Every structure is written in structure tokens, then in C-alpha cells.
Amino acid sequence: MHGGRSTEGVRDRAPHFFLSYAPVPSPVGDVDAARPEADKDVREFYADLSRAVAGASGPFPSSSVGYLGAADRAGPETARALHRCRTFVPLITRRYFTDVYCGRQWYAYTHRAPRGPLIPALWTPVPTTSRPVPVDLGLPVPERPVTPVRVDEAAQVRYAKGGLYGLRQNYDHPEYYDQCVRRIAQCVVQAVRRAPEPTPDETEFTDLDTVPDAFAASSWHPLGIAVLAPDVHHLPPDRSDTKYGREPRDWQPFSDGYATPLAERTAELARNLGFATEIHTYDEAEPVFLGEREARSPWVLILDPWILHDRTALDRLRAFDARDLPWVTVLTPLADDPQTRNAREELAALLRSALPRRLSSGRAIQRGAAAGIESSEAFNSRFTELADSAAQQYLNRPLRSSPRPPASVKRPPAAPGGPVAPAPDAADPQGDQEAQP
Template identity: 70%
Template sequence: MHDDAPHFFFSYAPVPPPEGDVDAGPPAADKKVLEFCDDLTRAVISMSGTHAPPSTVRHLDAADRGGPSTVSALHRSRTFVAVITRRYFTDVHCGRQWYAFTHRPQRPQRGALIPVLWTPVPTTARPVVVDLGLPVPDRPATPSYVDRDAAEGYKTGGLSGLRRDSDKPYYDQCVRRIAQCVVQAASRAPEPVPDDAEFAHLDEVPDAFTASSWHPLGIAVLAPDIDHLPPGRRDAKYGREPRDWQPFSDGYGTPLAERTAELARNLGFAPEICTYDEAEPVFLGQRETRRPWVLILDPWILHDPAAAARLRAFDARDLPWVTVLAPLADDPQTRHARGDLEARLRSVLPRRLSGSRPIQRGAMLGRIQNSEAFNSLFMELADTAAQQYLNRVPLRSSTRPSAPTEPPQGDQEAQP
């Protein structure tokens, strides 16, 4: 390993200065990011035992974002710390840096690309598969201690949230864990390749974030059609196919599935509508899924014993990447039958209901009685399904062994 190679390349998307005020200095948001860079540098120096000055332990990409020093640092840095914000994925320099590091001739070792969550980013705003959990070092290292509340605060609000909430001990624990991962990955880094094998300018490198397409999303509908209604059910809400179901009388005149697909497109998804019959092989494990799913369920279908049995088989499987919404139609007949319909939902989805968050349970039990409530729930739960799906995809960026959240016996600050 070259002694002069930076332990980490610090990649972040700076906040643009106010228009016409180029001499204003870094915005307050950038100052906090730069303070984190200093904190991480000190932790890396402490844990690695290096005597190198801080300026050589890290490369802080700020002044010449595409210039010679950036290019040199991308060739030589042992690890790549990406400070993740929504802006990060729209910054062309960050996209090029990411691509340049992950496509070096000496392929980065597992764990050398270390995403750090600074502020929350919705799944649909992430054009690449990236794990935003708190990094965990590879075995046999014992992960440095992080309090359970610190890990949860990092997950929900990022490092910026921990700083803003004045949780200094929690922030320090997370910084030390990240530093531990940097030191471990840096110790395994391969030697840089000869100069003649390197790119010369960053503008020669593609932006890693522009080539990705929208996130796919399956929308499955389980509802009666007009020719297969439960006994006594009025037909005003139904059409010739299950996907024609319109539970809400809000004047739009379009089926709920089509309106859901339009909403999904606005959120950055590429939706595909199908019936439950078409999606069932995926739900029952007979065909591999290639997307997260939303199942829109009309509780009236559960008057059909065969449909109820199929839902019980669905519920028996562990499918965290499928979210279920069971809106109640807004007609008087449905309002009168609300208690019975909820009881039927409970009988076919016991496993999901027992292991779900309150918002998910409400969506499954028919507590969606207008289009505004449906839209709000869909936006949150579709993103949850997408994240669960992405968690199933093998990640090259970092290693995810399980890590204890309670302090180990003895020394709580184990070295890598």
C-alpha cells in the first residue's frame, strides 16, 4: 500500500451559492458537512495509528471538483466516502466521481465504497442501489459500539439529524463506526495502477447516476368484476375487469389502478398494472420478482371463499417487498358492512397484520375512505416496498453483517 495514498476520498454535493454571490463562502449546510469531514479524519487518524497530517489522510473534494488534484485522488484513494443527500444524486461531479472510483482498473475491494447518510433520501430519488444503513465492518472485526437509539436516529434522520438534535454522543458513535469501516477497507486496498492506465480528466468519465431508469413497480388488483359480484353487492363501483374498480366517487371517472399508476409515475416509478391472477405466481414464489409490488385489494372479494383462501396463502409467505392497500368504497352499502369487511381482512392477513407498523395495518384493514387518504398512504408505502426490494439486491458498495447494538462485554471501543 502506498503510504501517501489518502485513506478516503470525501465526496459530497455542495450547496450552490446564492445567485450573484460567489464570494459568500460555503453555506451553513456545507460548513456542517466539512465539520463532519474533520471529525471523520480525526477518528481515522486515531484508529489507524497513522502519523500523517490530516490533509493527506483524506482528499476533500471542494475547490477543484474536476481538476488535476481530484483526478489524482480518485486514482490513489483507498476508500470512497459518499455523503448522501438528495442533491448528491443530481450532481454531475458526484456521479462522475462515483463512476471513476468504482470503475478503476484495480477494482475496489468490498466495503471500499462507503455511503454515509447525511439527510434522508426517498428510495425513488436513488438512481443506484445503495445501502444507507450505518456501515458495519467485515468480520473478524468487532463493530465499535453504537447505541440502539443512535442507530435508529441515523436511519431516520442521518448524521445531520443527529447533529441537529444535539445528540453529540450518538453522532460521535456513528462517526467512529464509519471511521472503523474506512480504516478496515483502507488496510485491504490494492496498489494504484501505473499512471498510463489512468484517465486524465474527470469530464471523460460518465455520470453514474444518469444512465439509470425509473424504479419499476408492480400494481396488482384483486377485486370483483361486474359479472362476479358477491351476492347482493351493487355494481356501481365495478367494470368488466378487476382493474376497472372505482371505490371513490370523487368525479375523476378513472379506475383506481390507473390513477395509482399515474401517482407512481409522479414519484419516479415505472408502474405496470396487472390483476392478482397475473401476479400470483410471483407472490407464491413460483416466479422470481423483478420489482417491488403494491397489492390493491377490494375487501368485498373476500366473500368468495376461493379468493379468501388465495389471500391466506399469500399471507403465509414472507414478502416484505409487497405492500397491501385495502380501500373501502365510499357507498352506503360498504359503510354499513365496514365491521364485517374488516373482520374478513383480519382473517386472511393475520401474519402481515401482526408484524406491521400501524400505518401498514391501517392500510390493510380498510381505513382508507377517500382518494386523498389513499394517495398519502400509497406514497409512503410504495417507497417502503421499494426499499425492502432493494434490500434483497446484493450490494457491492458495502458489507452488511449483523452488528450488535448493545455494548459488548469489556472494551466497548473495539479496534478494527
């Protein structure tokens, strides 16, 4: 049964699963006759999952195992399948959360009564900031006492990194894809056996055009941007003032033709990634970093190593480094002026003294970003990856009953180099890897 047109069983039986996905947009202009059918891999996955569910269903009827929500996406057959399906399997891609009909299918299923379980299947990687609703992208696991279908650890790692589409391209280990498909099918079958078959509702809608988009009203993810840098009135001895302005947030280390300060450009890049940002000085953000105020968002700290010539600033950064804050990413741009190039070893020594934990632990990309970034292009690339990583760490952080810091953590007195203000937290308000033919 492919799409809304093959629905003979839907009229009489409730499909075991409804596979919801975002189709590849139709090509514009002439189409090469040899071009593979759009969404061919998705349709093959649907067929594989249908066979696996039918094989694991035992005595359950398999005449209407699944329904593929593709053709006639807003029509009555699709609406009927959404009302009567036993489980909802969204095939997750970045495009999925921008497709209006995927949003409507999600809304229709999650707002019906009774509602069966959602069993997300990851097709291609999706950054945290592209997920407007909470969704677990790990490989599904059946509930106890069912023993999960065995999936090799390497298969689970590849599933997390590349999704089912990536597994389909792994010709050296085709069993990885098969294992994951059978695991998803196992979860579908368990849910079908536990959930009662939905009964038709006389008030059910007949098409999806009048159903709200579950993803349309989502808010952006907050992100705090803190800047620790001198201003023109508080520079280290003999430091050139060409890179600085009246406030720390005016700092622009790169001579790449842009007059906009780096912090503002970072905020613009963050908005393109789906973040709602606010820029703060380090003085404003420090109470959050030291646990004196509750963290309400992930953070990015942009650090100019020249400020570490000030002993007070050095001590304050050491206090920050002593705390385990995986939801704070440190980026250290190295200015492209001759004075900074000549002082590389000295600045590197100051960074090692200020950030010993950050520079000796964590992922290589995190250590490298904290040790020094030499160009605006490299900065943009590091920020894109690490901001999303900080967001994931923030969402997964353990919640504490008290935001107060341990008694051993003391905040050094404020150093010159910018205005001191009350410490608010951040505001509360990439290319698509569909890899389809």
C-alpha cells in the same frame, strides 16, 4: 483541506479518503447576509472525520488525510485526488444520485486500477427506489480481527433513520454523532493499512467532464400492481355499480374529481417514485403470490372488500394470506359511497376472515392499510411509504432454489370477477430531505 483548492498534500501523497457529496444548489436572487454558509454541516463533518482519521492513523502521515470533492469539481486537482485516494467515502443523500459530478466521481473511482474500498456514509435517508446502484446504507463495520469502535444501539437506530445530519441535530446525545464518525474513520484507516498506495497512471484523465455518469444509465425498479375487485358484471347482490367498470382494474372507489381508475393513478404515482409498473388482475398475479411462478419484483395488491362476499374469492385470499410475503403490500381502499359506509362492520368482518395474519402482525401502518383506507389522500400517503418498504423487503428476501409452492398450498378455483389470463410477473425493465441550510 476544504475542497479542490486546498490540495497541497494531494500532489505528493495519496489522501486517506475522498469525501464525495452533492452540494446544495446556489440560491437564486438576493442572498440574506445572515444566511448560514451552504454545506456548512458537510464541511464540519469533513473536518471531524479528518481529525478522527488522523488520530487513528498512528504512524501513517496525516499531511493529506482527506480530500473534499466540492470546489473545482471537474478540475485537475479533483481528478488527481480521485486517482490517488486510498478510499472513497460517498456522503449519501437523495440528491447525491442525481448530481452528475457525484456520478462521475463514483465512476472514475470504481473504474480505476487498483481500486480501493467504498465506505458509504449516510447523511440523510434515501428510499430504495432512489438508489440507482447497489449501496449498503448501514453504519460501516471494520473487517475482522479489528474490534469495531463501540456505537450505542440507539445511535445505530438513529443513524439508520436520520443519517449523520440527523445525529448532528440531536443535542441531547452528541456522543451518538461522535461514535459514528469514529466508526467510519476506523474503517477508513483499516482500508488504508491494507491497500497499497495507488501509483500514478500516465493515461489518467485530467478532468471529470469526459467521465461517464455512473448513475445516468440506471433502470427503474419494477413494481407489480394487482387488483382484486369485482367488475360491473360480477357484483355482490344489490351492490351499486357506480364504482366499477368492465374490468377489475377499472375500479375507482373515491369520488375526488378524477375519472382515472385507481390502479392507473397508482401506477402514475409509482412512476413518480422511480418504479416501472404493470397493472394485473389478481388472477394474473396469483401464481406469483402462491409461489407457482418466480417473483421478479415487489408487488402491491389493491383490494376491494366487497369482492369477499364471494366465497371463492375469500378462500383464495386466505391462501395468499397464509404465505409470508413481506414484499407484497396490501392496500384496501374503502369506497366513499353511502352503501360502503353502512356496511363497514360487515366488510371489516370479511377482511378479518380473509387476512387474519396480515391484520394481526407487522407494522401498524401495514395493518391499517390492509384494514381500510378512507380517502385518496390517505391512500397516496400509505402507498408512498409501503411501496418502498415492499421494495426493500424484495431486495432482502431469501432466494429459493425452487419457486414451486409447498404441497400443502392449494390454489382455489378461479372466481368470477375478471378475465383469467396467463400469469406474467411485473415488468423487468419524495421530497428531498437534505435538511441543509
